Amino acid sequence: MADQIQQALSILSRIAFYTSWPFVKLAHLLTFILSPFWRIAQFFLLPFTVLVQGLLGILLLPFRLNLLERFETIYIYLGIASLIGFAAGAALYVTFHVLSTTLRIDTATELEDRKHANARTIEAYRAERKSKRRRSGKDVLSISPTITSGEAVMARRQRGLLSQTIIEEEDSDF
Known part of the structure; x- marks a missing residue:
């Protein structure tokens, strides 16, 4: 064979x-x-x-x-230290999260929920401002029915410190 x-x-x-x-x-x-x-x-x-x-x-x-080969020892030391640190951090995070949700002491989420509940949109702010103007009678268009829209825009622009006259003092002879 x-x-x-x-x-x-x-x-x-x-x-x-x-x-x-x-x-x-x-x-x-x-x-x-x-x-x-x-x-x-x-x-x-x-x-x-x-x-x-x-x-x-x-x-x-x-x-x-x-x-x-010279860096092998420190590489192993730092690698194990980082793994232990990661595990300890993860354990602390999970423990804190479980305790805070169990005891309902998560203040950060409560504050965020309150902020979001009280937050206004731009449209709501503008509507509120417009209604306040009408109530106080400061609406430019409601002052005089003969004012045109161009004059209303000019009247709106002239409000504030820039629309006021600056009075200069005259020099004295003393």
Whole structure:
């Protein structure tokens, strides 16, 4: 049985050798023909290859000098400390949240709810202001029925400190 397997493997290896032989010879012929072009391309690309080798040497320096082994202890210490801190912070957050909702002492949400409930929209503010003007009788259009809209706009603009006259004192002779 072993002899039959060995003969079958011998036959398969010969078949593989003779079928791959033309492809191998073709590859050798192509490398022989293209080798001068490859040498010229290597000569022109030499500055780039030296630059890439230098950059790779700088980037891979920590792996050559075993610098990672020197920082392994502190890396493990800081990693474990950050995991413990994260777990403790998450536990405190969950505990505080459960206690505050259970005891109903969440003041931050109550204050926000009150602010949102008392918040007015712009339209409500304008309507309230307009109704206050009408009640106080300060509405420019209600003062005189003969005032046009252009004069009403001018009257509205002239309110305030800028519409008042500045009286200058005269210099005295003293």
